[in-house]
Amino acid sequence: MKKRCVLLAAVLLTGMSLFAQIKIVCIGNSITHGKYSRGHATGTSIGDSLYEMSYRFWFWEKLDSAGISATMVGYHTKYFDQWGNTVVSHSRFHPANTFVNNHEAYYGIRTYGFLAGGWNGDGLNCPNFDTRLAGYGAPDLALIHLGTNDSSDTPGQILQTKNNLKQIISKLQSRNPNVTVLIAKLISKNKINDSINLIAAESAKGTSVVYPVDMATGFNNTGWTFDWVHPNAIGQKFMAQKWFDAYKFVTQADAVAPSVPAGLAVSNIKATEVTLSWTASTDAIGVNAYNIYANGVLIASTGLTKLTIKGLTASTLYSFKVSAVDYKKNESAQSTGVNATTTVGYDISITVNDGTAVIQNADVTFAGVKKSTNVSGVVSYIDLASGSYNYTISKKGYQTLSGTFNL
Template sequence: MVKFTLNAFPMNQLALLSSRYGIPLPGGGGSTPPPLPSNLEGVEVVLWGNSIFFGQDLTPEQHWINQIAKLNGIKPKIFGYPGQPWSFSGTGTDTSIYSKRTLLPKTGKIYMLYSGGNDPRNNILLGNVDDTAVVNNFSGSFNSAITYIKTNVPGAIIVVVISLPRNGGTGDDGLPIKTDTKNKNGDSLLSFNARAREIAFKHDCYVWDLSGIGVDPLKDMGDGVHPNVKGAAKIKNSGYGFLATIELPGAPTGDTTAPSAPGSLTSLAKTTTTVNLAWTAATDNVGVTGYKVYRNGTLIASPGNVLTYQATGLTQSTAYTFTVRAVDAKGNEGPAATLSVTTSAPAGDTTAPSVPGQPTLVSKTHNSVTISWTASTDPAGGTGVSNYIIEGGVSSVTVGTGTQTTISGLSPDTPYNLTVKARDVAGNISAASPALAVRTNTAPVGGPTVYYENSFNGANGSADGQVAESGQTTDTATAVTPANWTINTNRMKYIGTTGDRILMTTSAASGDYTTEAQIFPAGGKAGVVFRAADGTEYMWVRFDVAGAAGEELKMYKKHETTAANTQIAAGPATINTAGSHIVKVVCAADNVKVFVDGVQAINYTLTADEQAKYGNNTGVGLYAGGENTSTWEYLKAYSNT
């Protein structure tokens, strides 16, 4: 969505708008603006930042936000921390702005984040626009702050407030610290302001730019840093006009027609690490204002109203699926144009690795086989072996550079012929190894060990207290909104409208187990939780009926410190919104395989950090993706053997 702000216009045009239409100037001293139509009466506005939000050197009556509240009726809640940066330095006690996130109320409609706090004397790293690290990294902390609000207050409006100019405080060189004074890393307030705008654009936030409203550090700030009464009045006038442009959720939107799909999405050029995309313009009943570019289902850029984009930071010899969607001024997002592209192989390497040794049997069960093999080598001058491909099971399985793996999801008492191929970094694939002929064991008498089983039998109404067949009692307090989880005709049903999950404990002794659920995905976004520890540390898969081709099933993790929801994998699934699907998640050490109706859709290997965080978690649960028409017939957790 394009976020309209008065500060986008030159001052001479604003003066004309003000005189003709009564729109208040962004700055302009202390005169009270003329009244504007407002739907902000009683709206809770949460301000999160440093001393500028705290109102340092101002009385409560002089604070600009309180003056705005008198004009439009908002209910401000201030969380300002003087002298603190967004990012923790990494030493001592963490008193950063980001560290205070859990103090924020989760009832706000509008959240304002002030980008300041990057005093050059602290030498804070600027970071990259996509960073999520929160130690000595402004970009990572600011990204994580926005993600925290999005996760914990779904639907809230987020406003990035760009820092005021500065001419105060003494730098290490004995001179006043100005807007363009650089720290030891070569970054100034201008750099941090520019990065805050980029991050706001990436997250589709509103931007209120205080750097351009006419606040003079020498005249409108007592110390060259904090606004005096005159400066506060300018911020008040700008803020009053800015807030009047915000469209609250539920307000009439006017244009509800989405643009068409972009045409002729093509790759103009590619290298080992980049892909240049181009497309023809989409159409809209009012007008297209920009495009969104996705890679493997994840938004990577909103480049504006342009028809080209270069995707960077890619891996050589790797297939990617790119989708482009058009958006209009009201945020309506149109259908996708999709293109699959494989990045180039390094020049010169066209020789495949040697053939791996014939696999040997390490162990087997009724539904899995563990094999090992002798490693391949890549010829001198080659790019090196990057992974191995195991064939002959239910489907092809790609593993890393290790020489042992477990093939799961097999049928009992069934013969398989397993082979191994090697692939190098350039994408060259060896011939298959000699096959290992192996038959799985017969299924154990009595079947696998059941750790949790619930068919959601019980009286209609709240699911709280409902007892599973395996004996565990359903506790809706594990959900974000407990009242939204109900029993409906012997199925679990979620009746809310925002993303939520409910968690169940199991009797599993480790994180190696299978989670299975029968899902009726009428709303197209239901899923199942696995390897859960608590409400801030779990993994899940869910359907996405609007996902790109080949990405209709998505896997996520919940980060236990930043509370961010991060997509880590995706796979194909044909979603029957009029029927049901059996979703099975098989966890074995650092490997997670997801099957839909017996067909493998995802095969994901956890990183070392992910394995350490999630590998021994034994909880399961259900995930509702912001829709309330899907239901769950049953949920089970049982041993892999």
């Protein structure tokens, strides 16, 4: 009898999950939000009976079918237009498991509005993202499909969207330094898609995987949407599969570190900054980020193979080394070091006047950088190395001055 009890305990233990439940936040606009329709079911649903379920349920169900315990987190708890109606969705693979409809998706939202908060299409007056993010468990995984509603007619508008997306990722990393972020190329094929790989590379850290997911390639906007924008069940499941494949890729078993970065070089040495570059490492799965060390201390991470290190101390000798980190956070040995001594550094101010009064909005070009004088007729340049600099000062109605200044 005693042996039978021991055997039963062993069987029960093998059925338990050895992994903690992962917390997932889905970030986006209406495509991620999903929509309720009064003409469709209320009460219990597995998804298709909703007008627009969004990929969120189908992705969660794929995790559930794979035996991965996951729950959704976020400030919002409803579909668009759901109001007081109830929707309960169960996994078809494990009916006792219920989908938690928490998320960070808002109909019509733009990247700026997502960060700033305010009124949205559901009649919610949301706080800013910092406040929302602090109100629930720190996400282990973030899915970002955001930017469809942003203007992308000019390079400046695209740059603003890019910077907003990087801010969102940075805030997620501040909340959880180990967060995994999957950021999508939009199914709408917005111009921001050309920047997604760079956003991921610039945001990746040694402890935080940031991986681009190509949702655009292969997506059929004609047959897989209700209105050429919002995915129907086919489109939602396509997106869910893409998310799932990306998640499996960055979490697959891998115990081998990347190769050691080679060719580390330093250039553009100034008083408080230098530029480092190196040759890309190789890895069986892929390199997520490079860790940069100064005098043995980790000071920065990037997914690129070139980075300007700022905030250094003038007239100081630094020894820099770089290591590579893959998606499973295996870190290579550090590279051969390279030394650099920052320069002395000079700060100068230039005042423009006509002999009797200062001149505002005069154009000053010094060290190749063009600036305009302030109300006091002054422009300032900081962190300049010793040497000779050409300058030009001009303003409509005045004689243009040019010359050379030695530091």
